[in-house]
Amino acid sequence: SSSLPTFSQEEVTKHRSLDDGVWVTYRGGVYDITEFVAMHPGGDKIMLAAGGALEPFWALYAVHNEKHVLDILSEYKVGEL
Numbered sequence: 110s111s112s113l114p115t116f117s118q119e120e121v122t123k124h125r126s127l128d129d130g131v132w133v134t135y136r137g138g139v140y141d142i143t144e145f146v147a148m149h150p151g152g153d154k155i156m157l158a159a160g161g162a163l164e165p166f167w168a169l170y171a172v173h174n175e176k177h178v179l180d181i182l183s184e185y186k187v188g189e190l
């Protein structure tokens with residue numbers, strides 16, 4: 110359970126730039142990763158997922174299948190999808 114708000118996919122899709130904020134989804138969670146973009150070890154590639162799901166990209170870049178990556182992501186959770 111979570112006390113965080115629920116967002117529609119449409120709302121998430123509005124956040125795909127540093128100006129509007131960069132939101133992504135993962136396993137039903139919504140994450141505002143705007144502040145993380147500049148810190149991403151993989152550089153600008155992270156913007157390919159802006160406004161959408163991480164799963165297809167993380168399936169390609171298996172470096173993310175580690176607990177320490179999910180720990181980082183969890184810090185940015187803002188809601189549920």
Ligand code: HEM
Binds near residue numbers: 133142149166172173
């Ligand atoms: C590497 C986090 C999204 C591509 C990494 C690493 C972290 C990270 C922590 C370093 C992993 C390690 O070396 O142990 C994240 C987070 C993301 C995200 C928290 C989303 C919120 C993406 C996306 C892509 C991507 C969407 C591709 C479209 C890469 C690549 C590397 C990388 C290519 C390897 C960089 C290198 O070692 O040269 N990411 N990532 N990442 N990420 Fe991401």
